[in-house]
Amino acid sequence: MAGFASTIFMPLTGLLAERLGWRGALLALAAIHGAVTIPLHAMAVRHPRPAGAAPADPARREHPGRRAVAHAAMRDTRFWILTATFTAHGLATSTMTVHLIGYLISRGHPTTFAATTAGLLGVLSVTGRLVLTAARRRLPVTTIVGAVYATQAAAMLAMPCSPPPAPARSLA
Template sequence: MIVAALSVTETVTWGIIYYGFPVFLRPMEQDLGASRVAVTAAFSIGLGTSALASISVGRWLDRRGPRALMTVGSCLATLLTFAWARVESLATLYVVWFLMGLAMATTLYEPAFAVVVSWFARGRDRALLTVTLVAGLASTIFMPIEAALLERMGWRSALTVLAVVLGTITIPIHALLLRQGTAGRTAGVAEGAAPSLTLGQAARTAIFWVLGIAFVVSNFATAAVTTHLIPFLVERGYSAAVAAAAIGWTGAMQLPGRVLFVPISARLGSRVMVAAVFVAQALGVGQLTLLARLGTLVPFIVLQGAANGMATLARASSLAEIFGARNYGAISGAVALGANSARAFGPVGASLLLVGLGSYPAVFWALAASLVAAGAAVLLADTTTRAER
C-alpha cells in the first residue's frame, strides 16, 4: 500500500511541478516579457531552495514520520501552482518558485525514499525500484497532457487545471495512507545488525564524505550534459530535433537501467554498484568526445541513460545499507544538499568550464575523468562506519 501510494503521488507531483515548467517556459517568456535565462532562473531558485531544505526535511521525517510533512507539502504545492498561474512579473515568479522549492523538498524523491527505507529492511531495493519505475513515466504521461492543455486553453488556465489535479490526488493519499515504518527500529534486533548511525556519527566517517562528493560530481555532470547536449550536437551538424530526441531517448533508457539495478546490485553489493554507476556515466560522457569517429549517438544514449537511472536508486540504496535505516532521512538529506545543489549549478558550471577549457570535448573529458575518480574513491574509501568505530 505504501509503495503504491508513493508511486501515484510521485508520478503526479513530478509530472506537474517538475516537468510542467519546461512545457510552459516559452509562453511564460512571452507573457512576462522576459528572457529565457531570467525565467529559467526561477526554476534554479526552486532547486536551490529544495536542496537547502533537505537536511531539515530529513530530520523531521526521522523523528515525526511523513504524513504531516508530505501532506502540508502537497497542500503548499497545490496553492503555489494556483499562484504560478497568476504571476504577472519576474519578481512574483521568483517568490513562487522559492516557496515551491520547499514544496519539492517535502514531496519529491528524497522524502519518498525515506518512507520506503523506514518500511523495508528486506526487499528495499525492489520497493525503491517500483516507485522510481512508475514515477519515471511522469514526463511521458504529463508532458503531452500539459502540451495539449497549453494549446487548448493557454498556460495560465492549464496550470489552474493541473493544480486541481495535483491537490485532488496527492493531498488525500498523503493524509490518509502515509505513516512511518518500523524497519529502522527493528532491523538491528531482527538481523543482529549494529545500530544505525546518526548524522553526526556518519559525518565522522570517510565513506560519508566520499559518497557525498561523488554524488555531487555525478549530478553536476548529468545536469551539465543534459543542458549542453543540444548546442554541442547542433555545432556538429545535427538538427535541433535530433538533439532533442537524443535527450528524450536518454531519459527513456533510465527505465531499463533501473530494472537492471536490483539484480546487478544484489551481486556486486551497494558500494561496488555505486562505483560501477559512476564509471558507466563516465563512459557515456566519453562517447560524446568520440562522436566524430563513432558516427552514432547510440552508445551515449544507452550508457548515459541507463547509468543515470541507476544513480537515483544507487544513492538511496547505498546510504540505507551503509548507515542504516533509523536516521536515513537526515543522512540522505545531508547528501542531497550537495547533490541537488550540484544539479542546480550544473548548467552554469558547465558554461564556465566551457569558457575556461575552450571546447566541449575538453569539458566532457573533464567530466568523465571526474566521474572515474569518484568511482575509484568510493571503492577505496574506509567502510568502517558502524559500531566498531
C-alpha cells in the first residue's frame, strides 16, 4: 500500500504548492502528517520491556542457525555483488524520482502535471510487483530482474528525446 502514498501525496503537494506556495504547502503537509501519524504512533507504541527481559513469544527469539547463515553470506562475493547492484539501482531510482518533477517543469509542463506524473510511479510500482509476482511462476528471477533494469534504463534514456508539451491553445 505504500506505493499508493506517492499517488496521493505527489499530486496533492503539487496542488498545494501551486495554491499556497512551497512554504504553505510544506506547513499544510506537516499538519496532515502530524494529524495522521501522531495518533497512530500513540496507539501502536507499547511500553518497553524491562532491561534484560526476554521476549514472551519464543518465535521471536533468534534462531541459532541464523547467525551462521548471516556469516556465510557476508563471506560470499555474490552477496556483495547483489548488495552493490541493489544499492546502485535504489540510488539511481531515487535520484530519478527526486529530479523528475523539476525535469518535467523545466521541459514546460505545469507543476500539477509533473507532480501527478511522479505520483503515478507509486501505481506503477504496485502494478509491477503484481505482474512480477505472476511472472515468477514462468520465468527465472534473474531474467525478470534483468528485464526490469533494462526497461528502466531505456525509459530514462528516452526522456530527453521526448518532445516538450505543445503550447496551450486558448478556447476563445
